[in-house]
Amino acid sequence: MGWKTLDDMDLAGKRVLTRVDINVPVENGRVSDATRIERIVPTLRDILSRGGKPILIAHFGRPKGKVVLSMSLRVVVPALEAALGRSVRLIETLEGAETLTEEARSADVILLENIRFYPGEEANDPAFAARLAALGDIYCNDAFSAAHRAHASTAGLAAHLPSCAGRLMQAELEALEAALGAPKRPLMAVVGGAKVSSKLDLLGNLVGQVDTLVIGGGMANTFLAAQGLSVGKSLCEHDMAPTAREIMAKAATAGCEIILPADIVVAREFAEGAAHEVLAVHLCPDDAMILDAGPQSVARVAKALDAAKTLIWNGPLGAFEITPFNAATNAAARHAASLSRAGALISVAGGGDTVAALNQAGAAEDFTYISTAGGAFLEWMEGKDLPGVAALKA
Incomplete structure (x- = not known):
């Protein structure tokens, strides 16, 4: 290294x-x-x-x-x-x-x-x-x-x-090298969170490197809207639609499969135990919010995980902080954890809400490596040179 x-x-x-x-x-x-x-x-x-x-x-x-x-x-x-x-x-x-x-x-x-x-x-x-x-x-x-x-x-x-x-630095660098430097393929990434705008560099780098990219959380809504689908009152950056389409085009050119929700969990209020329903992705009511991915989407993510050899995970698939909108994140995380525990998957996760989401799912301890580095982890995933690492190589 x-x-x-x-x-x-x-x-x-x-x-x-x-x-x-x-x-x-x-x-x-x-x-x-x-x-x-x-x-x-x-x-x-x-x-x-x-x-x-x-x-x-x-x-x-x-x-x-x-x-x-x-x-x-x-x-x-x-x-x-x-x-x-x-x-x-x-x-x-x-x-x-x-x-x-x-x-x-x-x-x-x-x-x-x-x-x-x-x-x-x-x-x-x-x-x-x-x-x-x-x-x-x-x-x-x-x-x-x-x-x-x-x-x-x-x-x-x-x-x-x-x-x-x-x-600690050695363990982190070795884990990240295994995930992005010289990964076992197929290489899969799960990227979730609220905003596309905060993860533009990350998405732009990943579509050129990974074989499969799962996009979840509020970010997925922006991609769905960019495809002409209604997302009702969901968190969505409508002004980022052209950028989302550029990312999808870049992924297609690079041979990277993007997985977006096929079904959605919607509610009229963002509250614990709120009344909710599962709908096909094209049926979001105008007065509802998409707060999680549905069971078909989770099954598709699980199938992709079964085929993958390496996983990078950053961000939840839904509003994981409150029940029942943590279901997709919990199910996908637990599936990744079981594959990791069985030695079938190298799984590296980190950044912000990710650690909290994986802990809540009871999946963190079975991931191959959990980074607590936050900003440094994200910048590494974005393909940027980190001054503190570069200085050790000089």
């Missing part, structure tokens, strides 16, 4: 500047979900077991180059220590990091204060990157979720130090 991992590094006695994403939710002064912290533990344990000293670089919120005390990383220290079972010392300033006391050196792990307190971070200022680099001997990037940012700690540092990917 062109980038190194921790396996390629001699860590003994080395200070390892490790970029991590521990931008976790906090309630009442305590970390309420430690998932992101737990996911960096393998990297930190590896560095420690091989005699390295992890010096963590992380951001929290968006202080925009100023010290904002409410965005201090101090709040994550107890959760970090609990997850690692090791002592963690927060160093409040770069000056403090440059002149560490003996007491600070005795901590197992050092955590630098919110790197976004410094304007040089988001500006990717070379002088700031050089100052950071002087704090360590090796640079390890374990924050794929920030790899789409060209910041000093995600890209600039790699120009100054021997660099590698951490275990």
Whole structure:
């Protein structure tokens, strides 16, 4: 792949500047979900077991180059220590990091204060990157979720130090390479969500790469309307109809089959347990909203999944947040999960609502890989070069 991992590094006695994403939710002064912290533990344990000293670089919120005390990383220290079972010392300033006391050196792990307190971070200022680099001997990037940012700690540092990917970054890159870089075919993608306009680059890239593309959610309504079908009062970007037709034409040229709903679940109100009916896709009443794909559509998606060898999933097939409009997403996700569990399908999913939808369906744990990277995952799927990954290859 062109980038190194921790396996390629001699860590003994080395200070390892490790970029991590521990931008976790906090309630009442305590970390309420430690998932992101737990996911960096393998990297930190590896560095420690091989005699390295992890010096963590992380951001929290968006202080925009100023010290904002409410965005201090101090709040994550107890959760970090609990997850690692090791002592963690927060160093409040770069000056403090440059002149560490003996007491600070005795901590197992050092955590630098919110790197976004410094304007040089988001500006990717070379002088700031050089100052950071002087704090360590090796640079390890374990924050794929920030790899789409060209910041000093995600890209600039790699120009100054021997660099590698951490275990989480490595796992993410290997999963994405398996899904889009050199996939087993047929390659299938499921793309759902509210708006075509927010996923134009994604759809444009995928139709040239995948064999089958399932389009669901509010996005599907725009494609249906572009084909001249009535979608009633459904969420729909009617002004995007020409773009939808362009995407369908590009798919036809590339030999990519697009699967749209064949039947629909409609309701007059968007509410839990709302009265609803299943109709053929061309029969949407003028006063109704399409809120999910119907059972025929799910059967067609399941058949495509049975034929596929690799699946990329981004976004739900309907209004999965409320019953009964979560049925299509749940059924398709569970089918993909069962195929993955049986070893018949490599399944990679990520981005926004996707993780929540797969968790709700009880399907997430059987997917081959679930990315929590959000924006970076989407930009990778769009075919864009990510600065944080490119820097490791340089």
